[in-house]
Amino acid sequence: MSFADRLYAAISTKGTPAMVGLDPRFDRLPEPFRAHAKAGPKQAADALIEYHRCLLDVIAPHVAIVKPQSAFFEQLGEHGFRALADAVQSAKDRGLLVLMDAKRGDIGSTSEAYASTFLGGGWSDAFPASDALTVNPYLGEDACEPFLEAADRANAGLFLLVKTSNPGAGCFQDHGEPPLADIVAQKVADWGANRLGSSGWSSVGAVVGATRPEELAHFRKLMPHATILLPGFGFQGGTAEGLSSAFNARGEGAVVNASRSILFAFERKDLQHLSTWQERTEIALLEMKQALKPVSANPA
């Protein structure tokens, strides 16, 4: 079953395109994990493992997919990679799909090495395979090929960076006429054209910031079969408003990621009447699902 088909089956089951980013910031973990994380890299990794298992217990009933951000784990070196592997496996064990947000990009056999690390097909017991991977396209089409081939072999998905959620994304992505992001989007559409699942969606997706709803209809048109990953919901300022052009009438077409607005919810003043961080996290997640309902149901 293709990644896209697995994704839309899971989204249909869970009833939401919401995705939770696993971006552990050591100074913003709930206790006792925060205290444990201060004891050193090994202890911090142990704390992350325990934390993510608990967090995933909260998340798993509600969403289809999670997105671990490799950068925050890598800070702990080898210990961080151990914690990242555990988070991936723990998510899979709970029936969640996993999109590894590592934004890798290189050439030839180096791209192959990254692709096999994160999507499988390499040293199979060294690191658990994710269902999809984010890829930086700057190095060109031939540099992306090894990722596409590895994804094909593993029935995995890719999300190419097209237009990112940061304020200065246009600096290079808007360069030229048509803008570079459009050229990348066209490649995403081309690569996806013969990678359509029975859902009608391709397994080659694109990242377009949820912070830029005004551009969504445009990118949807350029990539009619690509799932759009919309990061930046919540903390970065993205709202449900205006995201509907990414979705079809069945509520398919995009996944919406929130990280800090979910992960830091346990600190929210208005939720302190709830005694555990898990309850506060769950409330924030239910709020996000609620906010996305009119958008992803796309009543139009």
Next chain:
Amino acid sequence: MSFADRLYAAISTKGTPAMVGLDPRFDRLPEPFRAHAKAGPKQAADALIEYHRCLLDVIAPHVAIVKPQSAFFEQLGEHGFRALADAVQSAKDRGLLVLMDAKRGDIGSTSEAYASTFLGGGWSDAFPASDALTVNPYLGEDACEPFLEAADRANAGLFLLVKTSNPGAGCFQDHGEPPLADIVAQKVADWGANRLGSSGWSSVGAVVGATRPEELAHFRKLMPHATILLPGFGFQGGTAEGLSSAFNARGEGAVVNASRSILFAFERKDLQHLSTWQERTEIALLEMKQALKPVSANPA
């Protein structure tokens, strides 16, 4: 002392701009490491640690700097990060500078996390700091800022991808008029302008493939104070021919990387009269230094 100043002091001492890439391919290691690497990820990492210590003993007397390619290590998951950390530390212990080739790129606090992992300033004992890091600029200027700030704090260097060594690099990097790569090169020049060491070189460098000598003079002009990393020498087809426009009269201005032509030299038929892989590796390295002599001395 700035990264650029440390680099040119070391290049002057060793008398060459040659750099060796540490790109361990498990099926192309000399024995007994190749056999050990087959036993599983942990054993493969142990083999890589031992191999790189031996390899660095060969390399250290001859060059200023090495470039570990993170991708090949990451294939072993947590074990790979342990082997990568050991390679970095072993290189530093032997007086070598280390350019971490991880081609990271993300936004905001995620860029910060990557930068502190590889350049220091985060969990200091989790991973040894490298002297410099390769960065993918696609996400924009604000996305590169955290890398610049971390490099400033650590007296480290950056090498931004401008025009890569793969045949299809132009796919996105040549988009627009002027081409995107020129726009990135201009940013590299701007970022470097107030980061000049007493050598006159900035610590913000650029990657331009050694496979494209015809473009070198152009990029040198756009980035007069940036050290250019020229990957692709040897195996990828890059030769000393035509690289001289990257260098000034003192042989400064660029580092030239070779990976496979050095690492696989132990398999060369014409070197089988030498009994150890180390001797064959050393010969290949001396050949490279010799080939670069007329270029980097720049008799013009």
